[in-house]
Amino acid sequence: GQQLNQSPQSMFIQEGEDVSMNCTSSSIFNTWLWYKQDPGEGPVLLIALYKAGELTSNGRLTAQFGITRKDSFLNISASIPSDVGIYFCAGFSGAGSYQLTFGKGTKLSVIP
Amino acid sequence: DTAVSQTPKYLVTQMGNDKSIKCEQNLGHDTMYWYKQDSKKFLKIMFSYNNKELIINETVPNRFSPKSPDKAHLNLHINSLELGDSAVYFCASSRGLGDTQYFGPGTRLTVL
Numbered sequence: 001g002q003q004l005n006q007s008p009q010s011m012f013i014q015e016g017e018d019v020s021m022n023c024t025s026s027s028i029f030n031t032w033l034w035y036k037q038d039p040g041e042g043p044v045l046l047i048a049l050y051k052a053g054e055l056t057s058n059g060r061l062t063a064q065f066g067i068t069r070k071d072s073f074l075n076i077s078a079s080i081p082s083d084v085g086i087y088f089c090a091g092f093s094g095a096g097s098y099q100l101t102f103g104k105g106t107k108l109s110v111i112p
Numbered sequence: 113d114t115a116v117s118q119t120p121k122y123l124v125t126q127m128g129n130d131k132s133i134k135c136e137q138n139l140g141h142d143t144m145y146w147y148k149q150d151s152k153k154f155l156k157i158m159f160s161y162n163n164k165e166l167i168i169n170e171t172v173p174n175r176f177s178p179k180s181p182d183k184a185h186l187n188l189h190i191n192s193l194e195l196g197d198s199a200v201y202f203c204a205s206s207r208g209l210g211d212t213q214y215f216g217p218g219t220r221l222t223v224l
Contacts, residue, residue, distance in 0.1 A: 033212060037153075042202050042216050042218045043202070045213075045214065092210055099157060099168060100157065102155040104152070104153070105153050
């Protein structure tokens, strides 16, 4: 099946720092999604990307759909304590693909 | 109003018992899903229903049986619970197949 390689696996950063995480795949994806999961909660959609090269922002978050369609990154600027959580990339691969493939997550810890 | 809701939030039970988890979405979506999240936080699709019809059925033991009484509900029944069934189970829904998925808050199942 499809696999998404998400990195880094975990990050410890100081409050106020910028954060970057990414996902790569050996095959083409036609949709990339970024989710955040808080402890004890379900994943919440942050950003959805539908076109190669697309760059989308949601507040302090920015995500891009790689032009090769095999990668995506998520940046968080000026991190704050409530950014703590697990960030998942996910994607649909190829036309007519109904199965959402998830990365293994990036656990973000913010030190006040 | 909660878009995707699940009950119960927590479920603790003995090995060998049968239990059910309920899911409801009020988004008017046609497609619903069940995911299992293991202790390493990996999200794995179990089932997908579109318009009350089973679309995806991953390699899940037949002790797990989904039931969709209508498009707004997808319940998960588990027979003869085993220790390895302990996990967090997430329900999700999307407008249609291949559309962005929205997750419920999860049900933490603990089998003793």
